[in-house]
Amino acid sequence: MEVFPVNQYDPLMPGILMAIVAVVHVFLAQFAVGGGMLLCYFQWLAMTGRCPNARLFVHGYFKWLVLISFVAGAVTGVGIWFTAIQVSAPTIGEMIRNFHWIWATEYLFFLLEIFAGYLFYRYHRNISDAACLKLLGMYAFAAWMSLFLINGIISWQLTPGGWIDDHWIVAGFFNPTFWPSLFFRTIVALTLAGLVACIVVNTMTKLDQEEKRTLINYAAHLLVPMVLMPILGGWFMLAMPEDSRGWITGGSPAMTLFMNISVGASLAIGGYAFIGMFLQKLYINGATATLLLMLAFGATAGGEFVREGSRKPYSIRYWMYSNGIFPDEVAQMRKDGCLANDPYPLTEGTKVAGEITTRGAKVFRRQCAVCHTVVGINGVTDLTKTWDEEQMRMNFAKLQHTKPFMPPFAGTPEELESLVRYLKWVEHGDDSAAEAPLDEEALANIQKWLDAAGTEPTSGLHQRSDVVMKGHR
C-alpha cells in the first residue's frame, strides 16, 4: 500500500483545481480537433471555387488555432498530468500503469498533429492548394486520432468493461461508453470549431457583411450534426452503470444540476444553430457568436463535471475508490488502521486540540480530502452540522449505505471516533470534549456498525464483487 502526502487547498477542494484545468484543456483540445476538420472543409471550398473568401478565412483561422490550441491547449494538456497528481496520485498512477502504451501511441499522433500543423503554418503561402489540403487533412486525422485514443482511457475510468475480469486491454479500451463518448465528443469538436469560426469571421475587417454571412453559413454546416446529440447522449446514458445514471438524473442534486446546465446550454446552441444559422441563413455578429461559445464552454464544463462525478464512489470504477484506496484494502485497513503506513505528520500550523484531533485530522486527510474540505467548498463540517456525534459515528461507519456514492469507511473504530471528534472540534472548538479519553462503549458501537455495514460498497458491484473483493490487482 503506497501512501502519498496529501495537500489540502482549503477552502478549495482539490477536485475544483482538477476541474478548472481539465475543462479548459478539454475545451481547447476539442476545438483543435474540430478546427482541423473545419479547415479541411474550407480549403476544399476554396479549391473548388464554391466560396471566394474561404482561403483568406483558412489563413486567419489557422493563426488562431496555433495561438490558442498549440499553446494553451498543449500546455494545459501537460498541466492535467500535474494537476491529476496533486488531486490523486494513485489514480493517475493506475491510469499510466495500465495504459501507458496507449498513451505513448496517442503521443505519436500528437507529434504528427503538431508536425503537420506547423508545416502548414510555415509553408501554406509557398505550396499548392492540393498540398495545403493534404497537410490539413493530416493535421485533422492526427488530432482526431488523439481524441480516439484518449477517449478510450477516459471512458475506461467510468466503464472498464471486460478489462476488470482479465485485463485485456482491448476490452478496456473499447469499453461500453467508448463509442457514444467518441461520437459525442467529435460532434462537440465540430460545434466548437464552427462557433470559433463565427467569431474569427467577424474579426475579418476586409470583408463586407454579405461576404461574412456567406462564410458563417458555411461554418454553420459543422453545427448541423448537433441534431444527433440527444441520440448519442441517450446511448451514453444507457451504457452507463445504473447507479451512475441515477446520480445524474436526480440522485445527486449537484450532478443533476451540472447535467441540466450541459443539456440546457447544448439545446440553446443547437436550436439557434440549426434553425437560425442553417435553415434561415442568418448573419451572426461577434457578440452573439461569443455568447454561444460561452454557452458551449458551460456545456463542456457541465459535461466534464458529470463525467467526473458519475464515477462515484470510484475514480476508476470497480478498481479504485475516489480517495485512492483499493476496494480490497478496506478490510485490512479496518484492522490495521488507515494511518498505519502513513509517515506524514500534519503540516506545521494545522490547528488541532491534541492527540485525538491530530489523528482525526490525519484520517480526514487520508480518506476525505480528495473530495471535501473541512470548512470550505463541499466542507464536511457544513454537510454534517445537523448530525449529533452519535449520528455522525453511525453515518460514517455505514457511509456507503448512508450515501451510496461514498466509499466505505476504511479504518478502525478509534480512527473513526477521532475523525468525529476532530470535525466536532472544528465546529464547536471544545478542547476538553475533543480530547476526552475514548469511550469503550462508543467504540464498541462503532465496531458494531462497521461490521453491519461490511467493507463492500453498495454501489457498482452488482456483478463484479467477486473480482474486486478478491484483490485481483
Next chain:
Amino acid sequence: MPFPFDLPMTSLTYMLLYLATFVTHHLSMHFVVAGCLTIVGASIWYRTDNESLLANPVIRVLRDWMPFGLSAAITFGVAPLLFVQILVPHHFYTANLLLGWRWMVVIPTLIAAFYLLYVLKSKWFERLTWWQRALVAAVNAGLFVFIGFCWTANHLVSSQVEAWPEAFASGVLPLAAIQVVSRSLVWLSVAFVSMASIVTAQLAYLREGTATDEDLPTVGWLRWFALAGLGVFAIASLTAIGVSIPGFSAVNSGSGYLWLGLGFLLWAGQIALWDSGTMATSRSWIGLRLGLLAGMLFCGAVVRELIRAASIDFAALIPKHEEAGEVQGFSLFLVTAVIVIGLMTLSVWWVRQSYHAEEVDIES
C-alpha cells in the same frame, strides 16, 4: 554490463526510451532558454543601434523560431514525462506533491512564457526601447528558469525518501543551495552550446525567409558562447556530482567511468570543432557537432539516472517495471511509430514537391 544495460530487458526498454526522449526535449528547451538570454544580451549590446539588432542573423532566427522551439520542447517533453512515471512512479508523484503549489504555478507560467515568445517575434517588440526589449526577454527567460528550477527541485526531492515527511510537515524542501545552483548551471550552460549548434545549423540550411548564404560566416561569435558553455558545463557537472554523496559513489564505478569518459570525449570533440573559427562557421561540421552534442547530453542523462538509481532503492522498482511490461499495447506503439514516421516523411515530401519561393498573396 554498464548501467543501464545491466538492467533487465523491460526496465532497460523504459529507461532507454526515457533517456532518448529526455535528450530531444532538452535540445529544444535549450534553444529557447539560451535564445531568450541571448536576446537580453543583444538588446543591451545594440542599445543604440536598433537596426543592427533586428538585422543580426542570430537574433532573426531566434525570434522567428523560438515559439516553434518551445512547442517542440513541450511536445518532446511529454514522452519522458510518461516514461518517468513508469520508472520511478512513487518517487515522481511524491516529489510533485511536495512541490505542491510550485507545480500548479508551472502551468500558467509556461503559457505566459509561450505567449511572450510571440511578443518577442512581433512588430510591437521592434518598436520598444532597448531596455524595454531587454526587460521583456529577461522576464521570458526568468519564467523558463523558474520552470527549470521546478524540474531540478523535483529530481532532487524525489531522490531523498527519508526527507519526505519532514519536508511535507515544514514545507521546506530538502535542497542545498550548492546542489540547486550546480545542477541549474549544468543545463543553463549547456543550453548555450545547444542554442549555438542549432542556430548555426538553421543558418546553414534554412532558405525560406530567415537565412541567407551570407549569414553563416558572420556569426563566428557564437563559438564563444559554445566554448564558454562547454567550460561551465564541465565544471558545474563535476561540482554537481562532487557535492552529492550518492552521486560521487555512483560515478566512482565502472559504469560511471565509462559514461564520464565517453562524455568527456564527446565534449572534447565539440571543443575542437568550435575552437577553430573556420570550422565553427562551416557547413561541413554542423552535423557532426550536433551529433557530438546529442551524444554528450545522452551521457549526461545516463549519469544523472545512475546517481538517481544509487540514491533510491531502485532494485525494488524493477518488479514494478516487470508488472508494467506485462501490459499490452507495445506492438501497437511500435507499428504506429512506423506509420507516423512515414506520415511525417510524406508530409515533408508534399511540401518539397509543391514548394515555390514566391509567396501567394492570400489577402488579394
